[in-house]
Structures are given as C-alpha cells and as structure tokens.
Amino acid sequence: MNNIMITVDIEPADTIVYNRIRYVMAQLLVAVGFPFIILREPDKVDDNFTIACIPEDLSESYLSRQEFDLIIPYGDYAPWTADDANIKMDKIEGVPVLYIDRKPEFLIRDHRVGFDLINVVFFLLSRQEEYTYEHRDLWDCFAAPYSVLYEQGILGIPIINYYIKHLELYVRRWIRGVSEPRWKDGAPYSVILSHDVDHLPSNDITITLNRLLHANRDPGFIADMLGYTKELLSSGRLSKPTWRLSDWIEKEREYGFHSTFFLAANTRRLHHNDPSYWIYSKLIHNGKRISISRVAKMIEEDGWEIGLHGSMNTYIDQQLLSKEKKLLIDQTGCTVAGIRQHYLRFDVRKTWQVQESLGFSYDTTLGYNERNGFRAGIAFPFVPYDLQNEREYNLLELPVSIMDGNFFADYGEKLDARKAIQRCKKLFKVVEQTEGLLVVNFHPHYYATTHPDWWAVYEYILQNVAESGAWVATGREIADWWSERRDRLIRYV
DSSP: OOSOOEEEEEOOSSHHHHHHHHHHHHHHHHHHOSOEEEESOTTOOOSSEEEEEEEGGGHHHHHHHTOOSEEEEEOOSGGGGSTTOOOEEEEETTEEEEESSSOOOOSEETTEEOSOHHHHHHHHHTTHHHHHOOOOOTTSOOOGGGSHHHHTTOTTSOHHHHHHHHHHHHHHHHOOSOOOOSSGGGOSSEEEEEEEEOSOSOOOHHHHHHHHHTGGGSTTHHHHHHHHHHHHHSTTOOOOOOOOHHHHHHHHHHTTOOOEEEEOOOSSOOSTTSOOOOTTOEEEETTEEEEHHHHHHHHHHTTOEEEEEEOTTGGGOHHHHHHHHHHHHHHHOOOOOEEEEGGGOOOTTTHHHHHHHTTOSEEOOOSOSSOOSOTTSOOSOBOOEETTTTEEOSSEEOOOOEEHHHHHSTTTTOOOHHHHHHHHHHHHHHHHHTTOEEEEEOOGGGTTTTOTHHHHHHHHHHHHHHHHTOEEEOHHHHHHHHHHHHHHHEEEO
8 A cells, every 4th residue: 555645625504514515425435545634624634635525616726726636526415305306317428416496517637527427426325315205016115117317318327436437537647556456356346145045945844834734924924724634635735846056066166166145034024025934944955954044154155145034024123133143143154244135125214223222234135026236326345325314324235236026027027047147247347347236146046937037047146247247245345445445444523
C-alpha cells in the first residue's frame, strides 16, 4: 500500500445530511480502492487528492477557488421521498442516470460531477422506495415491477458500479499509485455460487410426517393429506429421491469451486411454504443414509459454506430467527456467518435490524422473486443504511443478481435454457465490465425434476465463470474480504 490518501470534505446542512453523504462516499470509495479520510471541515485542504461534497448552490464558488480536485454537488433529498416522486432517467455517455428536477449534464468533467451522484446512490442503497411504496406481493415482498429501475428498463444494469468506474478512472488521472486489489489475486470480478435448500432428496419418513402434520396450513389441505397418506401406505416406502446433493458438490469440485448452501433449521412449519424437513432428517449422500446436520459439517470441512435459510416469518421475528440460528449451529457444529431469507422475504424497516441483532456478518436476500437484476442498482457488497435511525448497519449486504426461479418458474419469465443463458450473458457482461460481484442462487431440488433446463443453465454458469478467471468464493469469504478491505481503506474523523 502507498501513502496516497483521498480526502473527502463535506459541507452539510445538518448532521443527518452529513451522515448520509459520509455513508455514500464510503460505499463508493471502498470500491475505488485508495485509502481515504472523511472530514467535516471543507476548508481543510492538503496535498492529497481532495473531494468536496457541497450543496448545488455553492458549487460555482467552490470551483472558482480551485482548491479541490473534484467537486460533487448535491441537491435536496426531500423530492426523492415523495409518494409520487417523478423520477426520470437519462443516459450520459451510455450510463443511465436517475434524476428528478435537475437534468444531468455529464458524468465527471473539469473537476466536477455533473449530476446528483450522492442523492441517486443514497436513494438506491437506502432502499428509499421500499419505505415510500408500501404495496407488497403475495409473498409480502417489494416486487420488481414496483421499482424505479424496472420502470425505467434498467434493472439489469448495476448503475452504481458504472458511477464507481468513472470515479475511479477520474481519480487515476491525478493519482499515480497502486490501489488495493478489488478481488483476490487480481481477478477481474467475483462470483458467489449459492443454493437455497428448500427440500431434501430423501425418502426419510420424518419429512412426510412433518408435511402431514402441518398439511392443514396448506391451501390444498385435502389433496395434500391424501397425497402424503398415500406415500406412507405405499408398500411401506416413500417416493424415490429425484436429485442428489453430491451431484452439485462434485460438479463444483470439478471446477475447483466452493459454494454456499443455505439450510433451513425450523423446528415447526409455521407457514405452509416453510421447508418440510428437519435438521436431523436423513438423505442419501455418497451412497450412505446420513442426517442433513452431519452432511452439513462434512461439506463445510471440505471448503463449502453453510448459511441459515430463515423460515418464512423470521424476516421480521427476531426471537424465531434466533432459535433457528442456534439450532443450526448446535446441530451441525458449523460456523454460520450468513443468511438468506426464504422466498427472499424482506422488510426494509425490520429485516436488516433483526439480522444485525443476531450477529450475522452478511445477508444475501436483496433480490427479486420475479426478475433477475440489481435491486439496489449495485453489484458490489455494501453496508445497508437504517433510515429510521440514520445510521449504518453492522453487516454487509451481498445482493442477489441471478436466481433460477426468475428464469423458469411460473411467477418468473418462464424461459427455456437458450433464453436463460442469453439473460445470464448480459448480467455477467455488465458485472465483468465494472469488476463487480455477481451472486447466483440455484435451488438444488429443481435439478432433474420438472425443469430439466435448470441444470443446463447452471453448467453454463460454471463454465463461463471458469473461463473468465473470476474469483469464485463463498459468501463468508467475500464478506470477510470486503470488510477487511474496508477497514484498511477508511478513516473517519
């Protein structure tokens, strides 16, 4: 590491504005990769590369003083919080830019950012629109069609990554030095392969008994009751497993990859969509009948990661989530650092707060159940922001960009393999162009069932990632890498 430092001077209207700007600049500059310090003294200028974040009406006077290497003007954030905010989009140098009143002029030119960078980034990362627009879908989730990025046709573009790229290019014109490597071994971008284990490939009677016991929670109670009873009575045997966990492990091992498996640990099906297995239910793994708790520890010891797949109601229930985390750790002996909520259930007011309180180092729920893309407009790890208490959360978000169901399921696009691969190519391209992070979520139980295209697309993803030289890591490895990188780069005053 060299001695070059970026100094960010913020002239805020009040403490809340200062905290928000400081938050935005930290997320941007951690990705850029040069060490930086954030000050609340706009006149403190030295020989470092200096950035001034100032109100729009003061930008001309700051430019005339020629004391700063870059001026980032910011406008009033209030218009972005309105229920009927008229958020528009324009493309500057091919990069989409959101705005409300003041039309963007350029990206970065002549020591100045030409659009309201700070408010755009804060709007997206704070998930302001999820506070403002309270309508929810059948899973009680904020759905893709509700979002500004979907409305503007740019959900598939990580626009914040492009802002970071242009900021980095501008800084490098003035700074001669070596920045922190963005990814391990100088990889061009990074990928997390992950799997939500919603069902087990098992003929374990405990699973069917669990489903039967709680069938009255299902809308199709009578049909399910008859089906489960038939399974129990048919020659004393249950249905033959349709997939094998070892298939996924061995295929990833061929490429030298490790992935993250998110396991459910609920003791009761409190919701009819909760997974029906127990943490001690058994499956056939490598030819042996073993409990999922033992398999979890075995694959962790081989380099894979085990995370918690929180049941349907845990996204707003701290007590229930705490029980499930404890159960998973106690029964498997695994280190559980990360979480993904079942059905990507997420409440911007509560979910991060609940997860933080239980000591998770990262969440990777932030994606959509209907469409693939970049829910927060970013393909990097980022620290979420608590708008209710005006503070940063103490955990990382690793946003999901590709999920299998969005390609194939009835609630998704209902594509075939060819079209799904085309969608993947576009998402991989924009992440590679901006040296970002792509989080992939494929559900193992769909393999070799009613959707044979699932496996073909996953094999394409593995091959593409291998050929591109991306760093493939578990969620925990990425979270640790980014947190350590952040600690080396940032200095608050």
